[in-house]
Amino acid sequence: MNVVIIGGDAAGMSAAMQVVRAQPDWKVTVLEKGAIYSYAQCGLPYYIGGIVKERDDLIARAREVFQEEHGIDARIYHEVQDVDGENQIVKGIVTDSGEPFEVAYDKLLIASGASPVFPSFDGSELEGIHVLKTIPDAEKIVTDMQEDVLNVTVVGGGYIGLEVAENFVEQGKKVRIIDLSERLGTVYDEEISEFIQKEAEAKGIELVLGESVKSFEGDQRVELIQTDQGEYRADMVIVAIGVKPNSDFVKNTGMHLHETGAIVVNPYMETSVKNIYAAGDCATQYHRLKEKNDYIPLGTHANKQGRVAGSNIAGNTKTFKGMVGTSIVKFFDLTIGKTGLGENEAKELEIDYEVIGFETAPHASYYPGDNPLFMRMIKHKQTDQLLGVQAVGKSGVDKRIDVAATALYHRMTTEDMENLDISYAPPYNSTWDPLQQGARRL
Template sequence: MDYVIIGGDAAGMSAAMQIVRNDKGANVTVLESGNYYSYAQCGLPYLLSGVVEDEEQLVARDVQTFREKHGIDARVEHTVTSIDTKKKTVSGDHFTVPYDKLLIATGARPIVPSDWGGGSLGRIHTLKTIPDAQQIMENLTDEVKHVTIVGGGYIGLEVAENLVLLNKKVTIINRSELLGAGFEKQMSTLIEDEAKKHGVELLLGEEVTSFEGDQDGNVAKVKTNRQSLDTDLVLVAVGVTPNTNFLQGSGLHLSDRKAIKVNAYLETNIPDIYAAGDCATQYHRLKQKDDFLPLGTHANKQGRLAGLNMIGLARPFQGVVGTAIMQFFDLTLARTGLNTAEATDLGFPCAVSETETSTSAAYHPNAERLHCLLVYHGDNEQVLGGQFIGKTGVDKRVDVLATALYFYVTMEEIENLDLSYAPPYNSVWDPLQQTARRR
């Protein structure tokens, strides 16, 4: 059986490893457009500042390991440009490869709006790959004093923190009035305060319209709908879009976000073709419909299951609840499930309960303040989502809630959870339970 995988990162190589481990006679070919396999994209902001000292630390397995240890025909610089679903082949500029079963795991690419004038100037960057990070680091010379980040989501905030560590002056321009993707206004305000505390300038509710360059062809100004801003380097971090343009005319069904539609077994609408990761849809358990949430955790899970399903070891993907966490200077920011806007869009009558409480017994010297917010159904009190911001204890609460959301719990059931307590670690009532009780 000939298995072909397009894409050599999280989803693609998770699938490849399941195939070679469970089908000793499998012929696995992976076609990767770049030169790196299985690397941690989420670590790239920390490479810029030197918190991660070397790019090789981000590579889980290099291409030679896949070839020599696992017997995978792992190719680099092989960009697939078309799929012939009748002949069952994939092709690029200099190759055609036949398949019995095919996995599309091409990931996503950063969005750079085409109506921005001057977008091709030097020192305007996106950050998605190791080569992207290398180019940014090459340009972060001493003469670069000011960096403008377009976008106030996860990547924008993480890069801002790491550039401040390099003593760069940072400005974030965000089209939304709220900083931090998906956070409620009262939580976003805490993120704003943290940014300002560390000297980050915020231009919220502004839209970039164009860029102007200097005599060397590098960006020198960012123009918005309100003002013109001098800058030395720009990072664009306004979101990603699936790498599915090459599928035009293939007959594969795409979502309105251009992600490949898949069922629970990661199968597309065409037999023997599967898709996984940032180029595919993910079923959202709370929305009860397909969504597009490109995260490394989802890509690894979907890829692993796609590989098993391709060799007949059927395992369904159980869906996501939308959990995310990040560090931003001295704070940890996390959310899971739905926010009020998402719940309202789905027609849910939603309510909110909030607390600012202590991460441990208030009298203990380890105690820190923790902001908690729960969104719940106004009729049946099913918990729909939650957000947490604080210096410590955020990861514990968001993961407990993510687990609870998976099983569709109510606010009362949150109160009834048997959670751990000792003065250095918690209050008698966990902050999550305190928030549920305040409704």
């Protein structure tokens, strides 16, 4: 049996390991567009900030490990350009030589990931303009920012934009964030965004909100950013306005695609084309609360989906149980977390909901330390089912978000939340956990 996998990162290699362990006699070929396997994309901002000292610390397993210890044909610089689903052949080009290649498969997994969104701005070819998705991207940024770079502009106020902005500030740069939206962190409700904005301003970040980038200007290197409302000087620009699934090469197959361009998969990670699976940032994820396919590309989903896909390819039936939209981000002294639906999502789904926002503390009120925790909780008005939780504070956010994510997965009500047996000691909690405080008020 010939198994071909497109993509050598989280989903692809999680799948590959499932296949070689279950079917050691099968041939597994991985076609990786770049030269690095199994690296931690989420750690890249911290490499830029110097918190992660060595780039190799971000690599979970080297390509040689997959080849020598597990017998995987792990190829590099193999860019797939077409999939012939009828004849079961993958076609592409070896980018460092320009030579074409073809590989036949019995089972194919597409784990091609996603690429940064980069609109065709005038002047986008100038030096000093970067995206951040791969280790080579991060290395270019680290090298470039040594070149008398003082002023850095980050285009985009989402997860990556916030993390990158923080790490440039920690490197002593003057940082500006430009975002088309009127607020930072639009995946969160407005009250949460207000905390993010205050933290950014307190750390000296210049915020330019509600403006759209039109062009970059300069001689050879970027010097100026032109928006629809003004112009701003910059020595370096990081464009972080989202990602798009790498799925263009499957369009000739007639494969079903999501509105985002992600490949639609069923719980077994099967696509609509026979013998082709998909997983990770190029594929959809089933949202347990929305009860439909969604696109929230995260490393946690990629690893789970890759494992499920590999198991099914190898003949061991497993299903991806879905996700509830859980995420967390550090931004200077704040931790911001979200799980489930926000208020805007509930409105879009036409859910009859109730929501509450309140300030509390992650520990007993009498225990020393001024450490407020702000939370928003939303529930279904008729069924009492918990629908979502958002939190922001200096500590205690991760615990509440993870407990809430577990509750959402199991469709618990706010009354169920009140009855949870949650750990308590004054340094860590009050007798009623903040989640339970909110549940009692809703």
